[in-house]
Structure formats: structure tokens, C-alpha cells
Amino acid sequence: MKFYMTPGSCSTGIHIILEELDEIFEAHVVNLPAGDNFKPGYLAINPKGTIPALVRPDGSALTELVAIAYWLGRARGRGRLWPQDLEGETRAIETMSHVAGTIHGHGFARLFTTPTFSRAQSEQESVKALGRLIVEKGFAVLARQMDGRDFVAGAFSVADAVLFYAEFWADKTGIALPAPLLAHYRRLLGRPAVIRVLKEEGYDPSRLGGAAPQPAAAG
Ligand SMILES: N[C@@H](CCC(=O)N[C@@H](CS)C(=O)NCC(=O)O)C(=O)O
Structure with a gap:
């Protein structure tokens, strides 16, 4: 599969799913600040010009984060990342x-x-x-x-x-x-898969998650 993503963006959620599923895929970085998502090459894959996009084994492109998450959850890894009930x-x-x-x-x-x-x-x-x-x-x-x-x-x-x-x-x-x-x-x-993804996307996981929780709202 071909995964179109931008480090640190919403595509990180899909990247984690792919990694949790042990999928083998080609990662294609789309440079959003440079406007690469609106260039003809990418628009041919996703006419909406958004990431993430996933080109599946049959060559069809899937867009919309929730749809991609649903499809990966149901169709891959024998459905183990999709709730059963x-x-x-x-x-x-x-x-x-x-x-x-x-x-x-x-x-x-x-x-x-x-x-x-x-x-x-x-x-x-x-x-x-x-x-x-x-x-x-x-x-x-x-x-x-x-x-x-x-x-x-x-x-x-x-x-x-x-x-x-x-x-x-x-x-x-x-x-x-x-x-x-x-x-x-x-x-x-x-989770090991999350740590791997964050490192691949250029983050140091050991420096994340340190913030104090927000106090519960009164009333
Ligand atoms: N409705 C899309 C929206 C995804 C989205 O907003 N992606 C952002 C990055 S986190 C993006 O592609 N921004 C570039 C743009 O909209 O021009 C989805 O759910 O996949």
C-alpha cells in the first residue's frame, strides 16, 4: 500500500494503525507548507488535496481519516483493531x-x-x-x-x-x-508501535506526555 502523510499531522493516527497492524507500506511525505497537496500529482490521488490518503493493494485510493481507519480496522489484521460488538x-x-x-x-x-x-x-x-x-x-x-x-x-x-x-x-x-x-x-x-511512529516522524516520545492534567471543571 502507499500511505500519503505529513509528519505530526492527523495522518499520524493512521500511521499508528498501520504500524500496529505490522503493515508493509510505502510512506510518501506530502509537504503541506510547500502546497504539495494541491499539485496535480497528488490531486490525481486525492482530489480533495488533504492528507491522509491510502492507496490499497487493488490500486484504489481511500481518503478521509475516519474511512481509512475503519477500513484498516475491519479489513486488515483479521479485524483485530476493530471492535467486535x-x-x-x-x-x-x-x-x-x-x-x-x-x-x-x-x-x-x-x-x-x-x-x-x-x-x-x-x-x-x-x-x-x-x-x-x-x-x-x-x-x-x-x-x-x-x-x-x-x-x-x-x-x-x-x-x-x-x-x-x-x-x-x-x-x-x-x-x-x-x-x-x-x-x-x-x-x-x-505502546511500541506508537513509539516507533513518533520516532519515524521526528519526535522524541520520552519528551511527550509530561504536562499536568487540566483540573476538572467546577460544578
Ligand atoms: N476531511 C479530511 C481532513 C483531513 C485534514 O484536514 N488534513 C489536513 C492535515 S491534518 C490537511 O490535509 N490539510 C491541508 C489542507 O486542507 O489544505 C479527513 O478527515 O481526512
């Missing part, structure tokens, strides 16, 4: 949609690609502040969901790798994680 499957989809759609798409995107939300220079800081608020509210909801659980849906699944990339971004941007999410993040930071 309906409730687990449903909760995995619920969490992945929340992370990719809300926390990433509405929250972190406002922090990382602020001008795509408003071109006005005077609004840049307020767009970022709103993004941070959306991320924090999203994490507060997820923290209640994850309280008392080691993983999103029973055993480790693709949904944990998806949640991980948002927790990783919180760490990188100095957004404090609520205690249940910090515990989940640290749990994943201890």
Missing part, C-alpha cells in the same frame, strides 16, 4: 467522528489554518480563541466518556489511534488535557 463499533465511530469532525475540523483547524476561517487580519486572534474553546469543550466531553476506561471501545482499536493524534496536538500546542485523556495519551505513548 455493535456497541463497541458504534462508540468507536462516535469518538472518531467527534475527534475528526469537531475537535480537529472546527477546533484545531482554527488554530493551525486560521486564515481559512477569516481573511481579516483583525479577526485572527478571535478565530484562534474560538478554536481553542472548541477543542477544550470537545476534550471535556471526551474526558467524561473515557473516565474509568483504558480504551475508547473495550480493547485497543483504531479509535484510540484517532483520539491519540488530537491528544498529541494538545501536547504540542500546550492545551492541558483532562486527567482521563492524559492517562489515555500516556497509555498510548507506552
